[in-house]
Amino acid sequence: MTILRSPRLADGSARGIPDATVARLPVYLRALNALTEQGVSSCSSIELAENAGVNPAKLRKDLSYLGSYGTRGVGYDVEYLRYQIAREIGQTQDWDVVIVGIGNLGSALSSYQGFSTRGIRVAALVDADPQRVGTEISGLTVSSMDDLDAIVADRAISIGVIATPGTAAQEVADRLVAAGITSILNFAPALVQVPDGVDVRKVDLSIELQILAYHEQRKAGIEPKVSGI
Amino acid sequence: MTILRSPRLADGSARGIPDATVARLPVYLRALNALTEQGVSSCSSIELAENAGVNPAKLRKDLSYLGSYGTRGVGYDVEYLRYQIAREIGQTQDWDVVIVGIGNLGSALSSYQGFSTRGIRVAALVDADPQRVGTEISGLTVSSMDDLDAIVADRAISIGVIATPGTAAQEVADRLVAAGITSILNFAPALVQVPDGVDVRKVDLSIELQILAYHEQRKAGIEPKVSGI
DNA sequence: CTCTGTGAACATATTCACAGCC
DNA sequence: GGCTGTGAATATGTTCACAGAG
Structure with a gap:
């Protein structure tokens, strides 16, 4: 819970990526790896977002914090983007x-x-x-x-x-x-x-299971009320 | 990720608790159980917040979504609050x-x-x-x-x-x-x-580990730059 | 024309600060 | 006086919608 904060981009090299974005970068990496395995070498934000289970606008905004690694009118080079994200999150080393x-x-x-x-x-x-x-x-x-x-x-x-x-x-x-x-x-x-x-x-x-149980309870408790639909 | 939404409280019984709050209720429950085991029967928002690892204002706001289960000038009855949260998140059943x-x-x-x-x-x-x-x-x-x-x-x-x-x-x-x-x-x-x-x-x-690795990389990469402090 | 990158609008979450009750 | 409950202020996150590059 004690997470370092630096969301503002200051001078040159210090980036400052929002926490929510950092948490999704590994998801994008996994999606890119899956695309590579399927032999896909280029993809749009829509395709990648689908593979990652997020909204395309969110994906583009997330990537924009890293830099401009896409090509307008075309999309992203899978291998290049994969490398850039890997570098950003320190995945070039074990x-x-x-x-x-x-x-x-x-x-x-x-x-x-x-x-x-x-x-x-x-x-x-x-x-x-x-x-x-x-x-x-x-x-x-x-x-x-x-x-x-x-x-x-x-x-x-x-x-x-x-x-x-x-x-x-x-x-x-x-x-x-x-x-x-x-x-x-x-x-x-x-x-x-x-x-x-x-x-x-x-x-x-x-x-995690308790949270699901809460939603289950709501489903069970609310349905009887919404009898019209 | 497909989580039902109902953050607005409409008529009487339908509550509509924010997702972030729902995710913390089990944490409060655990903290209350710990207090019970220590023989504590009443506590302030500050004590409970400490045990749960959150800010006291956040705790009070979270609890306010469930109802007014505290006593001004006094605090919360541990057992009573424990029961109310348990009921809310469906923990009265297995x-x-x-x-x-x-x-x-x-x-x-x-x-x-x-x-x-x-x-x-x-x-x-x-x-x-x-x-x-x-x-x-x-x-x-x-x-x-x-x-x-x-x-x-x-x-x-x-x-x-x-x-x-x-x-x-x-x-x-x-x-x-x-x-x-x-x-x-x-x-x-x-x-x-x-x-x-x-x-x-x-x-x-x-x-989870990749997110930690990202922060590790930043620590390692940024320290050399901030030589003045 | 297509699709990225991003300012602006909106939504959610957190924290402050204090009115109100004990 | 002390502590809860909460409106208001702030911070963070998401989505829209479009300018602009290719």
Whole structure:
């Protein structure tokens, strides 16, 4: 939740892309990859927007924050645009992440197929439970929490994933920050406090379903009222 | 992404709570539960906001959409507010969900501890792979896709979770909708199209990390420039 | 003529600041 | 006096609609 702000474009190189746009750039990248696989080498904002599931105007506005990478009257060169977005979001390099908490969810994340093609490399697994330390999960050996500092330093890891129970989340976040991690993806159902300069994003599996349940309830509750339609 | 809209409060009973507020209500519920466990029976908007990780004004505005459940000069009764929010988001009942795709992620979701206490009950597991059908995961037997219609109908399930590879996602979504599912949580890295009236929410594990990577890149790239501070 | 890039209009969300009740 | 509930102000995000490049 502690996300850096810089939405105004100042001088030359510092861009300042809106958060909402940043969150969609990976979606566009995926859509462009799909088009490449289909052998499409050029596309309009309408086609790309369809593949990404957004409104074409929104897509064009989003891309306009990066620069003018299209051709008026023609559209976008798929490969060129793909490279430009990849460069913008740092996908020209791989990012190493360390996962803390190798329970069911942590194990699933460790072997998640979708990461490698998106510039994410699971570089290390850490767990507090001595029973799990030494275990091998999809080619990686689970390390002890005591080795966290060394792992983060040695492999120059800046992104950590918390996949522990909620009760351990804050403690783990503190350890990650102390080890030098500056970005955290938190799957634990708990709020974690971090110092300024550290970004946290939260994925809460229950909350997503609770939101759907809310809408379900409304559907069920409202339909009887709208008997005319 | 196809979320029903009704932000305007019309006559009496139809409320119309903003999406952003709906997404935070489960967070408040969790914070209230935490306070109850600590033996706190009353709290101010400031205390609750701290526990939920939001601004107190935002919290008060969010709660104002539900009604006036606080007492001026005093604060909120934890138990009473907890009940009111629970009722609003449909947490006074349990919601059955069916998970499709029992790979690593699907298995992890099946045994996720956080659901049961949040009104979510994993009622059925389904997989297209005959090898997996019949397997038992945390007390549930994996069923065949052929049985999907019967399962959804018999257990009156309205929420489905897609945990398949991206390539299967649209096919699975179609099957879920055909079976009568009206809300889908999609973990597959793919866009799914659904008819009007069906809600889809998407959780994309890669994208969350890619967004963090973007911010990491900025931190790394910008610091050398801001040498004065 | 086609399709991008973008100012302007609109919609939603957040935060401020204070009136009103306890 | 203290804290909620909320109008008003601000910030952010989305969509429209069209000027302008090719």
